[in-house]
Amino acid sequence: xxxxxxxxxxxxxxxxxxxxxxxxxxxxxxxxxxxxxxxxxxxxxxxxxxxxxxxxxxxxxxxxxxxxxxxxxxxxxxxxxxxxxxxxxxxxxxxxxxxxxxxxxxxxxxxxxxxxxxxxxxxxxxxxxxxxxxxxxxxxxxxxxxxxxxxxxxxxxxxxxxxxxxxxxxxxxxxxxxxxxxxxxxxxxxxxxxxxxxxxxxxxxxxxx
Numbered sequence: 001x002x003x004x005x006x007x008x009x010x011x012x013x014x015x016x017x018x019x020x021x022x023x024x025x026x027x028x029x030x031x032x033x034x035x036x037x038x039x040x041x042x043x044x045x046x047x048x049x050x051x052x053x054x055x056x057x058x059x060x061x062x063x064x065x066x067x068x069x070x071x072x073x074x075x076x077x078x079x080x081x082x083x084x085x086x087x088x089x090x091x092x093x094x095x096x097x098x099x100x101x102x103x104x105x106x107x108x109x110x111x112x113x114x115x116x117x118x119x120x121x122x123x124x125x126x127x128x129x130x131x132x133x134x135x136x137x138x139x140x141x142x143x144x145x146x147x148x149x150x151x152x153x154x155x156x157x158x159x160x161x162x163x164x165x166x167x168x169x170x171x172x173x174x175x176x177x178x179x180x181x182x183x184x185x186x187x188x189x190x191x192x193x194x195x196x197x198x199x200x201x202x203x204x205x206x207x208x209x
Contacts, residue, residue: 020152039090049184070180077177136198
């Protein structure tokens with residue numbers, strides 16, 4: 001499946017695409033011992049999709065700490081509920097490891113907010129926005145990149161739900177897992193794409209279908 005080559009994808013076009021949802025196993029990590037055990041197991045992976053979620057704020061100047069760290073392989077997503085499992089030692093080591101590549105979008109903010117909880121030296125993080133921008137792509141967010149490279153639509157309706165709630169809904173879990181997993185799917189597509197979008201003529205996205 002070739003990437004859509006038009007420089008800009010409009011919202012109306014993206015909304016016509018089929019939704020993308022992670023279909024694998026989703027594991028909630030709810031205590032420190034489980035967090036340490038699972039983080040140690042994840043040290044054996046070469047690539048993991050990564051994302052975080054925080055409780056949304058509807059008041060100016062008010063922010064909340066990261067409530068959820070998501071890590072995903074091809075078939076499994078792990079949701080670290082920081083309210084319950086805390087920032088365990090092995091989780092800290094995983095986020096600092098240069099041997100495990102953590103693939104994400106908007107990593108600067110994610111890492112900054114994690115360091116507000118506990119300072120650490122981030123290692124092995126790869127910003128997909130930078131890979132896209134280097135090709136001249138203007139829209140480097142998760143939704144347009146998913147449309148361009150995977151020909152699917154990310155569903156964002158759960159983005160501003162309460163991630164610090166005692167219990168996450170099935171819809172929240174699927175959203176969180178998908179957001180990390182999609183980074184894993186986008187990474188090889190970005191690496192394989194040799195075109196320069198800055199030099200592409202203006203075309204409609206529909207003409208690429």
